[in-house]
Amino acid sequence: MRSGSTEYVLVSPLDQLSSHSRFFLNLRSAEGEYNALILFRLSANSVRDNAADEDVQPERIDKQQIYAMEATCPHLGADMSHADIEECDTGLVAVCPWHRYDFDLRTGASETGLKACTYAVDVRHDESGHETVWVETPENGTNWRLVELRPVSEEFADPPPPPDLTRLNVTGESCQSQVAEEDSVAPKEGTPTTLMQWAVLILNTPSPKLKVERTRHAVHLFRTGQLKSIGHRSTSAPRPPDIPVREEAFIRNTVDPGKVGKRKNQAAMLHALANIEQWAIDLAWDIMARYGPEHPDLPPAFFSDFARMALDESKHFSLLASRLAALSPTTPYGSLPVHASLWESARVTSNSLRARLAIIHLVHEARGLDVNPGTIEKFRRAGDSDSVDVLNIVHQDEVTHVTTGHRWFTWICAQQGVDPVKTFREEVKRCWRGDVKGPFNFADREKAGMTRNFYEDLKGEMPSDWNKQSQEKIMGA
Numbered sequence: 001m002r003s004g005s006t007e008y009v010l011v012s013p014l015d016q017l018s019s020h021s022r023f024f025l026n027l028r029s030a031e032g033e034y035n036a037l038i039l040f041r042l043s044a045n046s047v048r049d050n051a052a053d054e055d056v057q058p059e060r061i062d063k064q065q066i067y068a069m070e071a072t073c074p075h076l077g078a079d080m081s082h083a084d085i086e087e088c089d090t091g092l093v094a095v096c097p098w099h100r101y102d103f104d105l106r107t108g109a110s111e112t113g114l115k116a117c118t119y120a121v122d123v124r125h126d127e128s129g130h131e132t133v134w135v136e137t138p139e140n141g142t143n144w145r146l147v148e149l150r151p152v153s154e155e156f157a158d159p160p161p162p163p164d165l166t167r168l169n170v171t172g173e174s175c176q177s178q179v180a181e182e183d184s185v186a187p188k189e190g191t192p193t194t195l196m197q198w199a200v201l202i203l204n205t206p207s208p209k210l211k212v213e214r215t216r217h218a219v220h221l222f223r224t225g226q227l228k229s230i231g232h233r234s235t236s237a238p239r240p241p242d243i244p245v246r247e248e249a250f251i252r253n254t255v256d257p258g259k260v261g262k263r264k265n266q267a268a269m270l271h272a273l274a275n276i277e278q279w280a281i282d283l284a285w286d287i288m289a290r291y292g293p294e295h296p297d298l299p300p301a302f303f304s305d306f307a308r309m310a311l312d313e314s315k316h317f318s319l320l321a322s323r324l325a326a327l328s329p330t331t332p333y334g335s336l337p338v339h340a341s342l343w344e345s346a347r348v349t350s351n352s353l354r355a356r357l358a359i360i361h362l363v364h365e366a367r368g369l370d371v372n373p374g375t376i377e378k379f380r381r382a383g384d385s386d387s388v389d390v391l392n393i394v395h396q397d398e399v400t401h402v403t404t405g406h407r408w409f410t411w412i413c414a415q416q417g418v419d420p421v422k423t424f425r426e427e428v429k430r431c432w433r434g435d436v437k438g439p440f441n442f443a444d445r446e447k448a449g450m451t452r453n454f455y456e457d458l459k460g461e462m463p464s465d466w467n468k469q470s471q472e473k474i475m476g477a
């Protein structure tokens with residue numbers, strides 16, 4: 001929407017921003033450009049409504065104290081979501097967690113001479129008189145739309161859960177694996193000093209519980225500036241394992257996908273979904289560790305996006321494993337057969353970042369958008385509202401994961417001077433076997449940037465014996 005010479009995009013009703021003080025915004029233009037911002041909501045006043053019943057109203061937001069700034073630091077690209085906000089002579093500044101450069105929240109100016117992009121925030125009344133928040137859009141595109149709005153938080157119950165969800169054990173204690181005492185979250189010897197080192201450590205961590213804890217820890221260190229180096233340009237960046245390390249019992253339980261059987265009951269479905277999420281944690285770390293060193297031009301925003309994805313997948317795994325434990329204590333995570341089809345696709349694409357983004361994020365994850373609503377409906381019909389709440393969180397996050405896949409797939413296509421739609425279809429033909437199946441969730445795919453011309457009438461032509469060899473390796477045959 002254009003106001004004067006400036007374009008604004010609608011972000012949210014004002015009152016819905018009261019849950020958190022920072023929000024991550026992702027915008028996409030009609031030309032396919034992405035722009036990530038952080039919305040800072042700095043203070044709030046409690047006010048008393050003048051209504052006759054004198055009920056105390058929810059905390060009201062101070063409209064003058066909302067700011068929007070680019071999500072990565074213009075110096076070396078630190079994630080600004082955890083920037084300190086400080087007051088100085090000239091006004092309020094966001095202080096970058098990596099090297100402490102400060103940027104004026106209104107102008108983006110810094111004493112160092114660098115300038116961050118900031119965006120005007122406007123609060124307007126909609127047709128029914130409700131206040132809504134609008135943010136000025138970047139200049140390098142038109143018709144920007146908001147494709148992601150989420151609170152900045154490392155809490156696993158994020159967005160704020162309905163009351164029933166708060167009793168879930170989100171630390172994954174239901175997992176059967178026992179974490180040896182010496183396996184501390186940060187190893188006492190050889191503690192990682194770069195994001196790449198954390199990624200490889202996590203890929204080599206067999207216990208799902210410890211994998212989740214290390215993911216939370218590493219992402220926290222990275223966001224808060226306690227880990228200042230990504231390390232992908234270092235000649236000594238560690239190599240990820242071909243296959244993430246798994247516990248013995250897990251390997252014994254890994255079977256051909258065709259032998260997992262139809263997921264008939266809720267426990268089996270939750271177990272299967274938790275297994276997918278465990279692989280998904282590894283996929284998020286693997287894409288950083290495997291392709292970072294091969295692509296030194298990858299900007300820090302790539303690593304911020306996939307670190308966020310790793311954290312999401314950890315959250316999903318924990319929530320699902322906890323639901324499974326609550327619903328069926330006799331079949332905790334790890335006790336039922338699992339398959340490794342996701343990692344087969346990871347192996348097929350291990351030589352190409354472009355193929356990895358296409359197959360894992362724009363075929364597998366996009367398929368998740370198609371099937372999730374039906375799965376949620378099955379749990380709803382069974383009266384399991386706790387699982388419905390968990391699955392709704394998973395689904396909303398996964399729309400943003402496909403968006404991330406689309407963002408970086410179009411980025412690499414632009415770097416290589418190729419057309420994204422044509423290239424996606426070529427990658428699918430090369431690295432996928434059989435039809436790209438519908439029925440499709442067109443609406444959520446479109447939200448994530450996947451227009452129909454990407455995937456309709458598309459069939460993979462990969463030979464069938466490739467999968468068999470790959471599966472045998474994963475199953476340790």
Ligand code: FES
Pocket residue numbers: 073074075076077078096097098099100101
């Ligand atoms: S000051 Fe932000 S990355 Fe250096």
